[in-house]
Structure formats: structure tokens, C-alpha cells
Amino acid sequence: MTVTSDLETLAKINAETLLNEGECFPTVQFKNGLKVPTGTVGALLENIKKYNESDTLASKAQIETNIKMTIPTLLAVGLFDLFPPIEWMSDKNPGRTLVGTLAAQHIQLANQE
Numbered sequence: 001m002t003v004t005s006d007l008e009t010l011a012k013i014n015a016e017t018l019l020n021e022g023e024c025f026p027t028v029q030f031k032n033g034l035k036v037p038t039g040t041v042g043a044l045l046e047n048i049k050k051y052n053e054s055d056t057l058a059s060k061a062q063i064e065t066n067i068k069m070t071i072p073t074l075l076a077v078g079l080f081d082l083f084p085p086i087e088w089m090s091d092k093n094p095g096r097t098l099v100g101t102l103a104a105q106h107i108q109l110a111n112q113e
Contacts, residue, residue: 007037010073013066014039017046036073044070048095067099071106080107 007027014037015024025039044067051063074080080103088100 006069007035007073010040010069011037013069014043017043017066034076036077040070040073041079044074044099048093048099051095051098052093064098067095068102071099071102075103075106075110 011025011027018039019025025037027035027037029035047063047066047070051060051067054060054063085100085104085107088103089097091097
């Protein structure tokens with residue numbers, strides 16, 4: 001069982017965000033067969049910080065793409081069961097709000113299928 005995001009791409013984003021060049025995080029497999037690249041939550045938190053600090057649309061767009069890649073994996077491991085998308089939304093933190101919005105959109109699309 002795999003989540004809908006490209007695990008290789010997500011693992012690359014995690015490594016580029018958090019590690020030195022040439023290093024990589026392992027992918028773990030849960031008992032139910034779910035494969036998850038480690039470092040995803042850490043990379044998400046770092047990308048939220050970068051998003052909030054970014055002052056160009058091009059930079060924000062790339063960071064948003066990176067954040068969007070994490071959503072299926074974080075949904076699959078239950079992060080949004082513990083912290084629902086609405087709890088991510090904040091008028092004081094655009095990066096957190098983006099995560100909540102993207103998660104809510106992903107859940108809505110999944111429920112339509």
C-alpha cells in the first residue's frame with residue numbers, strides 16, 4: 001500500500017529541506033503496508049517557516065508545491081485525525097493556514113471519488 005503522492009519525490013523534498021547534500025532519509029513501512037518517507041513532518045514544519053518568511057511569489061509557489069506533496073502522506077498516517085485541517089488555519093500564520101486549506105481540499109476530493 002502506498003499513498004497517492006510520489007514517495008521518491010517526497011523523500012527528495014524531505015532531504016533537500018533538512019539534510020546535507022548527498023544524505024537521505026529512509027522510507028519506513030508500517031505493518032499495514034503503508035510506506036512513508038521519514039522526515040516528512042520535519043520538512044513540513046521547515047517549509048511552513050520558509051513560506052511565512054518568503055517575500056516572492058515564485059518562492060512561495062515552490063514552497064507551496066513542496067507542502068502540497070506532504071498532504072497525502074500526512075493524511076495516511078493520521079496527522080489530520082489528530083489535528084484536523086481547521087485547527088491548522090490561523091489568521092496569524094499563512095503557512096499553517098495553507099496546510100489546513102490543502103488538507104481540507106484533499107479530503108474533499110477524496111470524499112468525492
